Amino acid sequence: MKKTFLTFPLIGMLTIGTLAGCGTSEENTAQNGSDTNSTSETNNNTATNESATSNDLKQYARDDNEQDDGMEDDFDLVGTLESEKDNELVMMIDKEKVTVKKASSFKTDEPDNTEVKGKLVKVEVNAKNEEAESLELMPQAKADDNGVYDKDQAGEYNVIGTFVKEDDKSLTVKVKSGEKTYEKTADFEHDDDSNQDLKDKVVRLEVTKDDKVESVEMNSEDQDMK
Numbered sequence: 001m002k003k004t005f006l007t008f009p010l011i012g013m014l015t016i017g018t019l020a021g022c023g024t025s026e027e028n029t030a031q032n033g034s035d036t037n038s039t040s041e042t043n044n045n046t047a048t049n050e051s052a053t054s055n056d057l058k059q060y061a062r063d064d065n066e067q068d069d070g071m072e073d074d075f076d077l078v079g080t081l082e083s084e085k086d087n088e089l090v091m092m093i094d095k096e097k098v099t100v101k102k103a104s105s106f107k108t109d110e111p112d113n114t115e116v117k118g119k120l121v122k123v124e125v126n127a128k129n130e131e132a133e134s135l136e137l138m139p140q141a142k143a144d145d146n147g148v149y150d151k152d153q154a155g156e157y158n159v160i161g162t163f164v165k166e167d168d169k170s171l172t173v174k175v176k177s178g179e180k181t182y183e184k185t186a187d188f189e190h191d192d193d194s195n196q197d198l199k200d201k202v203v204r205l206e207v208t209k210d211d212k213v214e215s216v217e218m219n220s221e222d223q224d225m226k
Contacts (some may be wrong), residue, residue: 147175155209182213191217
């Protein structure tokens with residue numbers, strides 16, 4: 001009889017142990033499920049953040065980067081070059097610091113030893129990877145007090161300035177040193193087809209070695225960059 005009475009407590013202890021084990025297993029399963037969901041949410045958030053970051057540079061573009069077929073084309077960023085490292089550029093654009101990664105094929109389209117830091121530059125960025133392909137100084141950064149830049153060996157040169165007026169025979173722009181009036185060549189032309197009002201717009205002129213203006217052009221990237 002004593003053996004029979006001892007069996008019941010033993011069975012009870014085994015039953016309680018089994019139930020406790022099941023409870024622990026369920027808690028672990030629930031915890032693992034929670035960890036899996038948390039990891040999944042983290043991965044989703046990371047993917048979302050990376051996607052948002054990859055499109056950040058387009059908001060600073062100074063030109064329309066959509067081709068006629070609807071595909072995205074390379075675009076330009078215009079701003080002051082704050083610093084340059086082996087793998088990236090830092091630009092000041094509209095009072096914001098913008099970091100641009102360099103492509104492996106990156107190049108500076110200026111003569112060797114040209115100082116570009118702290119100057120107004122244009123950076124071409126590929127649409128696919130949003131990496132800088134090339135850098136060049138803007139005309140405003142190269143022009144002298146008379147607005148003259150890129151003078152070639154033949155004596156022809158370019159001028160950048162603010163459009164003042166023009167008539168059939170001449171065209172006047174305002175530069176740092178004052179107003180400059182150029183006589184038009186016989187084949188003078190407007191390089192853009194918009195026929196828009198150029199008053200107070202920043203324009204680029206092509207000038208002959210005889211100081212006669214051959215053409216005038218208004219670029220959107222030059223505006224607000226005086």
